Amino acid sequence: MSDLFFPDAGLDLEAVEADQVSRKIRARGGNMMMVEVFFKAAAIGAEHRHPHEQLCYCLGGEFVFTVEGESRTLKTGDSVYVPPTALHGALCVVEGRLLDIFTPQREDFLTAYK
Numbered sequence: 001m002s003d004l005f006f007p008d009a010g011l012d013l014e015a016v017e018a019d020q021v022s023r024k025i026r027a028r029g030g031n032m033m034m035v036e037v038f039f040k041a042a043a044i045g046a047e048h049r050h051p052h053e054q055l056c057y058c059l060g061g062e063f064v065f066t067v068e069g070e071s072r073t074l075k076t077g078d079s080v081y082v083p084p085t086a087l088h089g090a091l092c093v094v095e096g097r098l099l100d101i102f103t104p105q106r107e108d109f110l111t112a113y114k
């Protein structure tokens with residue numbers, strides 16, 4: 001696969017939590033990574049923190065997203081910025097998808113691809 005183009009047919013869908021949450025690394029290069037995350041209704045993205053900056057865009061569904069104790073409902077078209085080391089997580093209210101962009105890349109996501 002080219003280092004510049006990422007056709008969907010060549011991307012692996014990775015189970016994060018069996019039958020609840022899965023993800024595809026959509027593109028990556030330089031210091032950036034874009035990941036699509038698929039959630040079933042009632043799935044939880046457990047609270048966690050990491051040193052990466054993160055942008056999260058709601059492609060569909062409805063989520064209660066929490067950053068450093070502040071919670072908001074995200075619906076299709078809404079976005080959130082997660083600063084480095086901020087505690088954050090999400091509860092999927094209506095089955096949906098999030099598009100996450102990280103800088104630097106999440107090396108921990110790449111272990112399955114090495």
